Amino acid sequence: MRVEVLPSAGTPVLPYLEDKLVIVIDVLRATSTMVTALANGCQALIPVLTPEDALEKRMEIPGALLGGERRAMRIEGFDLGNSPFDYAPEKVGGKRVIMTTTNGTRAIRAAAEAKAVWMASFLNLESIVEAIYRLKQKTLLEGIVIFCAGTEDRFDLPDTLCAGMLIDALGSDTRLNDLGEAALMLYQLSKHNLLEIIEQSDHGRSLLELGFEKDVIYCSTANILPIVPALVNGEVVWQMEGR
Numbered sequence: 001m002r003v004e005v006l007p008s009a010g011t012p013v014l015p016y017l018e019d020k021l022v023i024v025i026d027v028l029r030a031t032s033t034m035v036t037a038l039a040n041g042c043q044a045l046i047p048v049l050t051p052e053d054a055l056e057k058r059m060e061i062p063g064a065l066l067g068g069e070r071r072a073m074r075i076e077g078f079d080l081g082n083s084p085f086d087y088a089p090e091k092v093g094g095k096r097v098i099m100t101t102t103n104g105t106r107a108i109r110a111a112a113e114a115k116a117v118w119m120a121s122f123l124n125l126e127s128i129v130e131a132i133y134r135l136k137q138k139t140l141l142e143g144i145v146i147f148c149a150g151t152e153d154r155f156d157l158p159d160t161l162c163a164g165m166l167i168d169a170l171g172s173d174t175r176l177n178d179l180g181e182a183a184l185m186l187y188q189l190s191k192h193n194l195l196e197i198i199e200q201s202d203h204g205r206s207l208l209e210l211g212f213e214k215d216v217i218y219c220s221t222a223n224i225l226p227i228v229p230a231l232v233n234g235e236v237v238w239q240m241e242g243r
């Protein structure tokens, strides 16, 4: 099966994705935050492109919370930022959250035309791999596109390491594009000191400087949440059969 890795949310993708499973990765922090929110009982997360879109969307969904960031900080007037620790059960349990972030929600929206769109992070990597195996048994899977959110349309090392870990777990019968091969090699070289490498990355360092050390450590932790988030009718929900 062919697996391709895309470097950032700005990568031109349509109509390229329509028969593919797309796995969106934004380790720091959007998909890590979404996985955590769903594990904490959040009903759904609705990705939108701008804060203005979020405010407009909330008119349609009374009671929804607003979550997201610009320059890593909670948007003024929003209920939640983009730290997974903002999405505690008592905050998001039973709620829908309209969310906009710099990179992750853009990548999810760009992938929306795909056959299926799932969200991956280190936190739920193993569950994503298990769900891919189940999907492969049920349907003919044309291919998988691992869509790294990147950072402001630049290559993002944490996202790429997570893509490499996913490819490593899928095993050797996958045909890869060059970035897929590079992601696999990077992961195999880094897997014994992932946290240190992520903390030293551009994105990791900028979050550490802003005081988000807890976020970086947590988002670098593998296989602790058995969640398979899927984009369904524009909302990111916990896809039960994907477990």
Ligand SMILES: O=C(O)[C@H](CS(=O)(=O)O)OP(=O)(O)O
Pocket: 026, 028, 029, 030, 031, 069, 070, 071, 072, 073, 082, 101, 102, 103, 104, 105, 149, 150, 151, 203, 206, 207
């Ligand atoms: O909130 C984040 O970690 C980033 C924004 S920044 O690159 O740190 O400014 O957003 P995301 O969409 O989660 O990459």
Ligand SMILES: [Mg+2]
Pocket: 026, 027, 028, 029, 030, 103, 104, 149, 150, 151, 203
């Ligand atoms: Mg990011």
